[in-house]
Amino acid sequence: MPRIVYVNGAYHPEAEAKVSVFDRGFLFADAVYEVTAVIGGRLLDFPGHCARLRRSLAELDLPSPATDDEILAIHRELVARNALDLGHVYLTVTRGEADRDFAYPKAGTAPSLVMFTQARASIETPEAERGLRIASVPDLRWGRRDIKTVQLLYPSMAKMQAKRQGKDDAWFVENGEVTEGTSNNAYIVTREGTIRTRALGHDILHGITRAALMRVAGELDLRVEEKPFTVAEAQGAREAFITSAGAFVTPVVEIDGAAIGDGRPGPIARRLRAAYLETAIARAI
Known part of the structure; x- marks a missing residue:
């Protein structure tokens, strides 16, 4: 079964999950991320990761693409769709798609939200x-x-x-x-x-x-x-x-x-x- 990836409101098989070549995360690394561990299908330290995400977004004056509750729901949906018992959920928020310019794009440019899972074989390594x-x-x-x-x-x-x-x-x-x-x-x-x-x-x-x-x-x-x-x-x-x-x-x-x-x-x-x-x-x- 192909891995399911979340991109801007929709779930896709990983081969079909895409963002624009003009996304500022690609052009400028204008993006933040979080990694949440999953054990037994549940999320570890999730409130802390959400709080740090909010801080990173604020420090970069980067709009949030979703509320904490919405982000939690997407995490849970990805874990379920990928039958993830042990591994991680990776989240990336970029400033979104705009023509290449060092200045931030105009207000109202939608940020991008991408999330995917990665399985691991064992807690012990x-x-x-x-x-x-x-x-x-x-x-x-x-x-x-x-x-x-x-x-x-x-x-x-x-x-x-x-x-x-x-x-x-x-x-x-x-x-x-x-x-x-x-x-x-x-x-x-x-x-x-x-x-x-x-x-x-x-x-x-x-x-x-x-x-x-x-x-x-x-x-x-x-x-x-x-x-x-x-x-x-x-x-x-x-x-x-x-x-x-x-x-x-x-x-x-x-x-x-x-x-x-x-x-x-x-x-x-x-x-x-x-x-x-x-x-x-x-x-x-």
Whole structure:
């Protein structure tokens, strides 16, 4: 059965799902997106994803194509039509179709809304079992990384740079400090057992899984410190890990060739992964 994709009010087989070549998402990356995990046919952390979508749209003065309730209904319809039990729903909002011009199109131009599903085989992955190996790269992205835009070329380049080194992913470094991963928030566990991650600002994405992880850590009486760290501090940490809607909580065991801890996924990352998934699944809608 072909995958069903939603485009601007209609559901299409994926081969028939199309947007205009004049869409500003294609011409200018003038678009934002969200990714919501699906487990057991239900949506994880959906209110957080909707809230972040609203924030991204507002920061770009980009009109919304639908209400939160309408977006939720489309998510559920796509999950049902694609019989999706485990995977993700991807949502993209662009500024819509207009002649190519750096200026925004005139008021009233309809934004585009595109959504599709992607299945996954299992919640558990080889990376979660063995841990990720990370390469550090300079952070050359634009200054508003808190807006979840589709401008993902440099993260893709960084990911491929890491892959060419035989690593799994890259962490960005700016002014000597780690900002985040190519598509995830980054954390270390200090020798004293404190979880450390960069504070929210314009320099990192305000991760929805990050916010959930912070709540879970509090419930487990784990100390969290919002403070940047260097590559050297990560290499000397007890543990490290990442969070994202796709990776949930995944351990990091190496950075720039140096093993973190004993080079194996640590107990705090494993505990957080289990607790996050238990809580997120219980609250899924």
